[in-house]
Amino acid sequence: MKRSQGFNVLHPMGWDAFGLPAEQYAIDTGNDPAEFTKKNIETFRRQINSLGFSYDWNREINTTDPSYYKWTQWIFIKMFEKGLAYEAEVPVNWCPALGTVLANEEVIDGLSERGGYPVYRVPMKQWMLKITAYADRLLDDLDLVDWPESIKEMQRHWIGKSVGASVTFKIKNSSSEFSVFTTRPDTLFGATYAVLAPELPLVKDIVASEQEAKVTAYIEASEKKSELNRTDLSKEKTGVFTGAYAINPVNGKEIQIWIADYVLSSYGTGAIMAVPAHDERDYEFAKTFNLEIIPVLEGGDILKEAFVGDGLHINSGFLDGLNKQEAIKEIVDWLEAKKVGKKETSYRLRDWLFSRQRYWGEPIPIIHWEDGTTTAVPEEELPLTLPVTKDIKPSGTGESPLANMTDWVAVTDPVTGKKGKRETNTMPQWAGSSWYYLRFIDPHNKKQLADPEKLKQWLPVEIYIGGAEHAVLHLLYARFWHKFLYDLGIVPTKEPFQKLYNQGMILGGNNEKMSKSRGNVVNPDSVVEKYGADTLRLYEMFMGPLDASIAWNENGLEGSRKFLDRVWRLLVDEDNKMRDRVTTFNDGKLTKAYHQTVKKVTEDYDQLHFNTAISQLMVFVNEAYKAEVLPYEYMEGFIQLLAPVAPHISEELWLKLGNKESLTHAAWPVYDPKELVEDKVEVVYQINGKVRGKEKVARDLSREQLEKAALTNESIQKVLFGLTIRKVVIVPNKLVNIVAN
RNA sequence: GCCCUGGUGGUGGAAUUGGUAGACACGAGGGACUUAAAAUCCCUUGGAACGCAAGUUUCGUGCAGGUUCAACUCCUGUCCGGGGCACCA
Numbered sequence: 065m066k067r068s069q070g071f072n073v074l075h076p077m078g079w080d081a082f083g084l085p086a087e088q089y090a091i092d093t094g095n096d097p098a099e100f101t102k103k104n105i106e107t108f109r110r111q112i113n114s115l116g117f118s119y120d121w122n123r124e125i126n127t128t129d130p131s132y133y134k135w136t137q138w139i140f141i142k143m144f145e146k147g148l149a150y151e152a153e154v155p156v157n158w159c160p161a162l163g164t165v166l167a168n169e170e171v172i173d174g175l176s177e178r179g180g181y182p183v184y185r186v187p188m189k190q191w192m193l194k195i196t197a198y199a200d201r202l203l204d205d206l207d208l209v210d211w212p213e214s215i216k217e218m219q220r221h222w223i224g225k226s227v228g229a230s231v232t233f234k235i236k237n238s239s240s241e242f243s244v245f246t247t248r249p250d251t252l253f254g255a256t257y258a259v260l261a262p263e264l265p266l267v268k269d270i271v272a273s274e275q276e277a278k279v280t281a282y283i284e285a286s287e288k289k290s291e292l293n294r295t296d297l298s299k300e301k302t303g304v305f306t307g308a309y310a311i312n313p314v315n316g317k318e319i320q321i322w323i324a325d326y327v328l329s330s331y332g333t334g335a336i337m338a339v340p341a342h343d344e345r346d347y348e349f350a351k352t353f354n355l356e357i358i359p360v361l362e363g364g365d366i367l368k369e370a371f372v373g374d375g376l377h378i379n380s381g382f383l384d385g386l387n388k389q390e391a392i393k394e395i396v397d398w399l400e401a402k403k404v405g406k407k408e409t410s411y412r413l414r415d416w417l418f419s420r421q422r423y424w425g426e427p428i429p430i431i432h433w434e435d436g437t438t439t440a441v442p443e444e445e446l447p448l449t450l451p452v453t454k455d456i457k458p459s460g461t462g463e464s465p466l467a468n469m470t471d472w473v474a475v476t477d478p479v480t481g482k483k484g485k486r487e488t489n490t491m492p493q494w495a496g497s498s499w500y501y502l503r504f505i506d507p508h509n510k511k512q513l514a515d516p517e518k519l520k521q522w523l524p525v526e527i528y529i530g531g532a533e534h535a536v537l538h539l540l541y542a543r544f545w546h547k548f549l550y551d552l553g554i555v556p557t558k559e560p561f562q563k564l565y566n567q568g569m570i571l572g573g574n575n576e577k578m579s580k581s582r583g584n585v586v587n588p589d590s591v592v593e594k595y596g597a598d599t600l601r602l603y604e605m606f607m608g609p610l611d612a613s614i615a616w617n618e619n620g621l622e623g624s625r626k627f628l629d630r631v632w633r634l635l636v637d638e639d640n641k642m643r644d645r646v647t648t649f650n651d652g653k654l655t656k657a658y659h660q661t662v663k664k665v666t667e668d669y670d671q672l673h674f675n676t677a678i679s680q681l682m683v684f685v686n687e688a689y690k691a692e693v694l695p696y697e698y699m700e701g702f703i704q705l706l707a708p709v710a711p712h713i714s715e716e717l718w719l720k721l722g723n724k725e726s727l728t729h730a731a732w733p734v735y736d737p738k739e740l741v742e743d744k745v746e747v748v749y750q751i752n753g754k755v756r757g758k759e760k761v762a763r764d765l766s767r768e769q770l771e772k773a774a775l776t777n778e779s780i781q782k783v784l785f786g787l788t789i790r791k792v793v794i795v796p797n798k799l800v801n802i803v804a805n
Numbered sequence: 806g807c808c809c810u811g812g813u814g815g816u817g818g819a820a821u822u823g824g825u826a827g828a829c830a831c832g833a834g835g836g837a838c839u840u841a842a843a844a845u846c847c848c849u850u851g852g853a854a855c856g857c858a859a860g861u862u863u864c865g866u867g868c869a870g871g872u873u874c875a876a877c878u879c880c881u882g883u884c885c886g887g888g889g890c891a892c893c894a
Contacts, residue, residue, distance in 0.1 A: 214809060214810070215809095217808085217809075218808080218809065218889080221808065221809090221893085222890095222891090224891095224893050225893095226893060226894090228894085244894080245894070246894060247893080247894070248894080259894090325892095326892050326894095327892085327894080328891065328892075328894095330891070331891075331892090331893070331894080332893085332894070335894095336894050337894085338894085339894090343894065344806095344892095345806095345892060345894075346894080410893080410894095411893095412891075412893050414891080535809090535889080536889085536890095606817090606818095606829085606830075607817065607818085608817060608818055609818085612811090612818090613887080613888095614817070614818090615817085617816085617817075617831085619816085619817095619831055619832070620816090620817065620830070620831055622831085623830055623831055623832095624830085626830095627830085629844095629845095630845095633845090675817090675818070675819085675829085675830095676818095676819070676828085676829080678829080678830090679818090679819075679828065679829035679830075680828095680829080681829095682829055682830075683828080683829070686829095689846090746825080747825095748824080748825045750824085750825085750874085750875075752874075752875090753824095753873095753874060753875045753876095754875095755825055758825070790874090791874060792874090793824090793874050793875075795824060798824060798825090799824055799825075799875090801824080801874055801875060802874085803874050803875095
């Protein structure tokens with residue numbers, strides 16, 4: 065439609081084909097992922113073409129193609145140069161029995177999905193991308209885009225900016241100290257114990273000898289739990305006392321230091337001050353382990369539950385009598401003056417764990433030299449390609465299978481003769497998909513990621529249609545990369561996607577997500593063969609709103625086919641000729657319906673409301689069946705309206721009507737608003753809000769005329785008999801509501 | 806546990822800012838055409854009660870309240886389904 069309206073439309077298709085499933089299949093079958101990925105892509109391309117989508121295959125891209133991932137690697141090197149890519153020790157799901165690192169989805173209840181072997185969280189050196197450096201911009205620039213509010217909310221929530229303070233606690237009989245982050249520094253007087261995340265290195269330094277056994281056991285147990293697992297167990301609080309005490313800086317009080325897995329090392333400093341009187345989790349924990357609870361805010365009943373509302377401070381020394389806002393300011397000033405804390409902003413967003421211990425991903429273009437230095441592969445050597453192999457085996461050490469390929473791994477500096485090893489981790493699937501929309505704009509460019517002039521012409525992406533499962537991760541990563549490229553002066557816009565729309569899924573007949581393991585997959589090939597591509601397209605669009613998930617149902621499919629047949633018979637007779645009813649003569653009987661249809665369908669398409677657009681097309685066809693003459697002009701317009709959902713039949717009918725050129729180049733039909741103006745409107749008469757009558761009256765009657773018309777209406781008078789009119793509400797051209805008793 | 810999202814006839818779903826609930830389609834029922842069937846065309850179709858009938862009354866958008874002349878729509882509470890999650894300290 066947009067093309068027919070004179071817009072220049074970029075409608076490309078690409079393949080994001082790296083990733084775990086392909087790797088698994090390669091390991092299982094001993095095939096080269098590059099080969100079967102190519103075959104699969106060919107199948108998909110054939111199916112897509114059979115449905116008549118007008119993709120521009122000249123712009124096809126494939127994230128696994130070296131000429132594409134050359135630029136993915138190039139972006140990584142730029143990040144590395146800017147200090148945004150760094151190495152850190154991060155826990156992974158290590159499965160000793162399989163000799164490999166597992167993805168979260170491969171771990172079920174602490175055991176590997178394949179084989180059921182135990183899985184441990186162990187630290188491993190990994191590449192990280194510093195997305196947190198962009199946290200504020202990722203948050204603030206959400207205001208620039210036209211996205212559903214719920215998605216923006218999810219991203220805001222994910223970034224999770226919160227303003228509070230850090231407070232430093234000294235440890236009794238020790239030179240160590242630790243900081244906590246709190247959004248409620250004003251409740252510091254109520255801090256009766258502190259909790260550290262079990263994996264914090266400090267724990268081992270401070271644990272008292274008599275508690276050591278218990279603490280070690282607890283740490284080991286929590287290593288086996290994933291973070292999600294920890295949340296699952298949130299109802300029952302667990303934890304162990306370390307035997308150490310911290311000094312509350314505000315009153316010198318000694319408080320116990322515990323470890324518990326409800327405190328995550330990844331958020332804030334991995335340590336909290338617990339104020340059980342005014343935090344629900346701390347309250348539960350304190351109740352479980354019988355720890356002291358001191359209220360520092362007025363209101364609530366700490367015998368029953370934590371009080372999280374606002375109240376005047378009590379038991380809080382110099383904060384007594386202040387409200388939350390005043391007290392926070394006062395205590396932060398105090399902490400800063402005493403140098404035991406300061407105002408601080410914390411984000412829930414963590415840096416992006418960017419490496420995978422896999423073969424089937426973009427190689428990370430980094431060399432580790434024997435002298436301990438680390439450099440990026442020189443730009444002119446890109447792309448750094450994956451070594452071809454049919455024999456992908458786990459390395460056994462937790463490294464990627466690439467570690468086995470010693471020829472590939474070993475490098476020697478041609479100038480100095482220095483020896484080095486290539487990075488064997490590869491990039492996650494998110495990498496290639498974080499910038500592919502840029503490559504579509506200039507897919508064959510050998511010199512740069514894309515021509516700046518072309519980027520300027522096309523960006524930002526006007527509408528991005530994708531699944532809701534990408535609401536946070538993919539869309540946040542892509543925004544991050546885009547902003548980074550903006551800072552490098554490569555892309556001209558701050559945001560990649562102006563408008564966002566989440567399409568729903570078509571579910572299997574049993575109302576579950578289609579998947580091979582559920583056996584409810586519908587292959588488009590068989591549907592296209594039985595009913596035709598147009599029917600499939602029409603039905604998919606007619607099933608319901610684009611953003612809803614709906615179960616597949618073949619009955620409706622027949623209905624869609626019937627409609628298309630009906631359209632055909634409306635215009636074409638048994639001899640396969642255009643019907644005589646289609647003529648240049650216009651008796652005006654279809655005029656209003658036609659203009660209404662053009663208006664509604666055009667507007668609905670614009671908003672992606674395909675189901676209601678199709679229903680309007682059906683209404684028009686029903687009208688047309690009743691009409692004696694079918695004005696040529698209207699029929700042409702109708703076919704154009706139908707074309708986006710059923711291109712094949714539309715094109716054929718278009719030719720039947722005597723056109724020589726394809727309809728894709730014809731201008732989109734327009735409606736005349738004058739034809740839609742009604743001189744009579746139906747007005748509803750209500751009594752006490754209930755419909756008691758309706759009548760067609762002239763348009764734009766005055767309030768007085770409408771009231772009079774209502775009161776003189778026969779059925780209204782009947783109901784009104786014996787009642788006293790209290791009030792009359794009038795909505796011009798719509799209704800009259802008489803309040804009476 | 807938290808966050809997001811949804812709940813409308815037998816079914817998929819419509820319904821602008823609060824203003825005629827159920828568009829359109831599927832299914833079902835009836836009729837026409839046919840030797841018959843399929844296909845096609847036409848009619849009926851939210852529930853209940855009343856009526857020979859045209860029709861009338863009444864209930865009805867998960868449930869319970871509230872605001873309003875008027876609520877699928879706004880507010881409060883609650884139940885159920887779907888999706889997400891990293892205990893926001």
